[in-house]
Amino acid sequence: MMGQSPGQKNLVEQPAAARVGIKSSKKQAFIKLEGSAKETLEQGRNRLVVAGVLFAFCFVVLAGRLVGLAISGAGSEVDVEAVAPQKPAAVAVLDKRAPIYDRGGNLLAVTLEAVSLFADPRKILDAEDAAEKLSRVFPDLEPEGLKAKLSLRRNFVWVKRHMTPQQQKHVNDLGIPGLFFRSEERRVYPMGNLAAHVVGYTDIDGNGIAGIEKYFNSRLSGKNPKDAGPVHLSVDVRVQYALRDELSRFMSIFRGIGASGMVLDVKTGEVLGMVSLPDFDPNRPGDFPRDNKFNKVALGVYEMGSTFKAFTTAMALDLKTVSLRDGYDATKPIRIAGFRIRDDHGKKRWLSVPEIFMYSSNIGTAKMAEDVGPKRQKAFLQKIGLLDRPVIELPEIGAPILPPRWNTLETMTISYGHGLSVSPLQLSSAMSAMVNGGIFRNPTLIAQEGTAEVEGRRVIRAKTSDAVRKLMRLVVEKGTGSKAEAKGYLVGGKTGTAEKAVNGRYKRDALVTSFASAFPMNDPRYVVLAMLDEPKGNESTYGFRSAGWTTAPIVSRLVSRIAPILGVMPVDEEDPRIQKAMHMPTYSREKNNETF
């Protein structure tokens, strides 16, 4: 516009020009206008220019955008496809249920794709024929039930969930209209029965309904975006397998109805193995009775018997109501409130504290507890976690059963493990506090970072713990647990034989035998607990079925198997340094009597 103004001026400056005239010139031809006509023309031209500029601008923008799109490719169909799945991922962090690993990275549970078959009954032409053909592919499906299903007036029924690729091929080959496949997720447990009670299982839709699967359901399924991902257990499949193998071997040797056991790291509280027999296959939990799914280690509570003497002795030594040199007269049974507390294989003489522990004297232990008193005993047991429901990453946790009253009689019976029912899990973690220098640590099923010691709370003095270690070693060296000896690994432990209480009475013929042990006793690293439910004696045990005969050998074999795996080096027991470290005088007065 501005460029035209000089020309316009020219026009104005030529007054001689005609109203409508054409100045013929070689260079330019002008239509000269004046007045209103000129204004109108001007206006029209201005409008045209404005519109033109606008359009030009728009086209430039479009062209620019086109070039941009062609170069970057953003917004194309393929890209939209690629972007789309990212949006729901922000809600559900995992694309499928996360796996569960053991501490060595072995798979314990994993989700795989599996094909399921469903039908649209309205599209099926001949339900009877289809049912008959399908039941040939799936022998476990009844033709009648299938026919009824396929005749329903619905448009969706499941025919078979999670079939094998071969079955899928067969169904495809049948060519029945109205049958469709759908890809689904299926939880697979490659290790089968091995860690069934720990890992647990899921229902057919992939929701955890037992064990770790239930406890960490939201983490595994990714429902909680902040805490989603796989779970790494502290369990070691090698230890777990050795434990299960030995337990099931001895369960069948002694014809027990059940067995349980666990291996616990005393420095971190990590559970390396947890087995409850009989068990089940989490790949097909429906095929096993409910009793098999009962986790005897965490959910079951039992009167543990003499293994409690370790706690009673530690308590008495820690509170200094007795010293290792002291002892009690165990000549006669104690009569109290109509009960008689007696020893199974009584020595019928004065016994020192190490002797009481070594020969597992009920009388001596009861007297030891009586000196401590009910109040302090209760406080002590509370401190080592035997009176509360334990805390561990499992939904199936049994609470201890406390006696209705807690007087002198109860103090005496609890001192040797009767009248108070606790779970093997509680017993193991309390035992680990007894031997690891006196620190109680919560047991855990989750692998701990690094090898540093986990913080805990002190429950007994380090000196007391040292005495308990030596006493437990003494039991294996010279006492009731001699069959638990595993050469080179300095096993120490305490036997426990308890009669089962059924309907408020003790059943003489049904025992629960246990052996709570730790190794190596000069610097305990692991607590091993083995339990047998209703073992029966045989020729090899001369008919005996007490813990020293039935469960102690389990520990012996188990320790020999797992110690090299766990990196515990065997030591020479004859080494004077070891002998000195494990030295525990019995302070017996028997010899003195004999000499006179």
Next chain:
Amino acid sequence: MRWQLTTCFIAMAVGFSYGLYQLSYEVQALEGELAGINREIEDNKQSIEILKAEWAYQNRPDTIQELTAKYLPLLLVAPYQVATFKDLPDRKMAPEVLEALDNPVPRRKPRFEWVYENEEEGTPSYTLASYGGNSVLQGQVK
């Protein structure tokens, strides 16, 4: 002048649009390829998952125990059978080797080489050629 400009513009427009379309199609083809590769990756990931599960299943401790019982005469490990690397006696090394180990000169990248230690016998033996490139060590390489 004007028609030249116009022709020039038209030619440029044709040229650019051809180039851009070509580019665009190429990009689309690449996108398609990418999507295909991504699908393949997903597929392979799934196969890996299945293989991992299979691996875990085949490596169940009870299977391994069955196999050892069948093929190996193994019993419970006795304490005297347990040893560490520390218990092994020190292996005597040739002085040239020790010298080469002490040599602060940057070493060659480790790689696998055939080395003839004894030329008369001509028995081939191999060594990790990470001791450094001295001819002392490697002898004659054929």
